Amino acid sequence: MSTAIPLALLFAGLIVYASLFPFSDWSWPSHLGWQEILRLPMPPWRDHFDMVANGLGYAPLGVLIYLAGVRSHLRWPLAWILAVGSASALSYVMEVTQQFLPGRFPSLLDWQLNTAGAVAGASLGGALQALRLIDRWQATRERWFWRRSRGALVLLPLWPVGLLFPVPLPLGLGPSWSRMQDQLVDWLLDVPWAQGLLEWVSDIPVPQDRLPEPVEALGTALGLLVPCLLAYSITRPGWRRVVAGLCLAGLGLATTTLSAALNFGPVHALSWVTPGVVPALQLGGALALLALPAPQRLAAALGMVALALQLVIVVQAPSDPYFAMSLQAWEQGRFIRFHGLAKWVGWLWPLATLVWLGLRVASSERMPPLARR
Known part of the structure; x- marks a missing residue:
C-alpha cells in the first residue's frame, strides 16, 4: 500500500478537526429548513488570511489523493477526478456541518476556494507523474528505507x-x-x-x-x-x-x-x-x-x-x-x-x-x- 493513502486519510482527519473545532455547543438551526441548510451562502465579508488558508489548505489533500489513486493503479484522469471530487465533497460537508456549530459560519466562498486548492493539488500530482518524479521517489524509497516503513x-x-x-x-x-x-x-x-x-x-x-x-x-x-x-x-x-x-x-x-x-x-x-x-x-x-x-x-x-x-x-x-x-x-x-x-x-x-x-x-x-x- 502506498504511503499516500494513510497520509491522505490523516490529512482529511486534520481538516475535519480544524473545520469543526471546538466540537462543542452543537445546536439545530431551527430557523433554517433543509434547503437553507444545504445551500451555502456567500459571506458578506472577506478576510485575506482565511482566503489564502482556504485556498492552500486543500492543495496537499488533492496531491495525496491523486498520488494514492495512481499508486492504486487508477488511470490519471480517474485519479484526478477522484482527488478533486472527494476533496470538494469533504469541503462541502464541512461547510454544511458548520451550520450546527455556534460561532462558525458556512461559506460558499470557502467551498469554492477549497475546491480550487484541490484542483491545484491534483494538477500538481499529475505534473509530478508526468515528470516521472513519483517513480523516482519509489525507487529512492526502496534504496533508502525498509519495505514496511x-x-x-x-x-x-x-x-x-x-x-x-x-x-x-x-x-x-x-x-x-x-x-x-x-x-x-x-x-x-x-x-x-x-x-x-x-x-x-x-x-x-x-x-x-x-x-x-x-x-x-x-x-x-x-x-x-x-x-x-x-x-x-x-x-x-x-x-x-x-x-x-x-x-x-x-x-x-x-x-x-x-x-x-x-x-x-x-x-x-x-x-x-x-x-x-x-x-x-x-x-x-x-x-x-x-x-x-x-x-x-x-x-x-x-x-x-x-x-x-x-x-x-x-x-x-x-x-x-x-x-x-x-x-x-x-x-x-x-x-x-x-x-x-x-x-x-x-x-x-x-x-x-x-x-x-x-x-x-x-x-x-x-x-x-x-x-x-
Missing part, C-alpha cells in the same frame, strides 16, 4: 507539526502534567458520575519548581535524538542516516524558531536558544552520531528507551509564565483552530511513535541487501 514515514513529517505548539522545553513533545490536568478537569467538569475522579485529578499536585538544568538539557537532547532513532530504524546504515539526521535536526530547529516567532513575534524568534539549550543540542547530536551504526531493530529499541525517558521528563516540567503567555496567544489569536490540532499532534506523537517502535522491535524482518545498479 509507512508508519515511520507518516510519523516523521508530523514531528515538526507537534513542535509548532508551545512545548514545556525545547523539542520536548508530550503533555506536561499541568496541561494534562487542565484538559482532564475540562472533560470531567460537567460529567455527574465522574465527580469523584474529578476531585482525585484536581488534588494531584502540579509541579511548581523548575526542573534541574541537567534534567532540562537531557530532555532537549532526547527530543533531538528520538526522531533520529526513528529514522535510523527504517534507514540503511551509512551516509543515508547522516543525511536523515541532519535534515531532521535542521527541520526541528527551524520549526521551533517558527513557533517562537508566531508566539512572541519575529524579533524574538530565537528566544528559545538559551545558554543551556546549546550544549543540550550538542549532546543530542553526539548521541545521534554514536547511534549511526546501530542495526535497525536496535535503533528502534533505543528509540523506545529514549522516548520513554523524555516523556517522564516532560510530564514533570512546570508551566513557566512565558509558556503560559505563549499558550494564551495561541488560544486567543487567529491560530485558535490550528492550536488545538498542533497540541494533539504534540501530545499523541510520542505515544504513536512508542507503539510503532515496539512493532518494529518485534518484527524479525530484515532489510534486504542493496542491489547494485
Whole structure:
C-alpha cells in the first residue's frame, strides 16, 4: 500500500478537526429548513488570511489523493477526478456541518476556494507523474528505507507539526502534567458520575519548581535524538542516516524558531536558544552520531528507551509564565483552530511513535541487501 493513502486519510482527519473545532455547543438551526441548510451562502465579508488558508489548505489533500489513486493503479484522469471530487465533497460537508456549530459560519466562498486548492493539488500530482518524479521517489524509497516503513514515514513529517505548539522545553513533545490536568478537569467538569475522579485529578499536585538544568538539557537532547532513532530504524546504515539526521535536526530547529516567532513575534524568534539549550543540542547530536551504526531493530529499541525517558521528563516540567503567555496567544489569536490540532499532534506523537517502535522491535524482518545498479 502506498504511503499516500494513510497520509491522505490523516490529512482529511486534520481538516475535519480544524473545520469543526471546538466540537462543542452543537445546536439545530431551527430557523433554517433543509434547503437553507444545504445551500451555502456567500459571506458578506472577506478576510485575506482565511482566503489564502482556504485556498492552500486543500492543495496537499488533492496531491495525496491523486498520488494514492495512481499508486492504486487508477488511470490519471480517474485519479484526478477522484482527488478533486472527494476533496470538494469533504469541503462541502464541512461547510454544511458548520451550520450546527455556534460561532462558525458556512461559506460558499470557502467551498469554492477549497475546491480550487484541490484542483491545484491534483494538477500538481499529475505534473509530478508526468515528470516521472513519483517513480523516482519509489525507487529512492526502496534504496533508502525498509519495505514496511509507512508508519515511520507518516510519523516523521508530523514531528515538526507537534513542535509548532508551545512545548514545556525545547523539542520536548508530550503533555506536561499541568496541561494534562487542565484538559482532564475540562472533560470531567460537567460529567455527574465522574465527580469523584474529578476531585482525585484536581488534588494531584502540579509541579511548581523548575526542573534541574541537567534534567532540562537531557530532555532537549532526547527530543533531538528520538526522531533520529526513528529514522535510523527504517534507514540503511551509512551516509543515508547522516543525511536523515541532519535534515531532521535542521527541520526541528527551524520549526521551533517558527513557533517562537508566531508566539512572541519575529524579533524574538530565537528566544528559545538559551545558554543551556546549546550544549543540550550538542549532546543530542553526539548521541545521534554514536547511534549511526546501530542495526535497525536496535535503533528502534533505543528509540523506545529514549522516548520513554523524555516523556517522564516532560510530564514533570512546570508551566513557566512565558509558556503560559505563549499558550494564551495561541488560544486567543487567529491560530485558535490550528492550536488545538498542533497540541494533539504534540501530545499523541510520542505515544504513536512508542507503539510503532515496539512493532518494529518485534518484527524479525530484515532489510534486504542493496542491489547494485
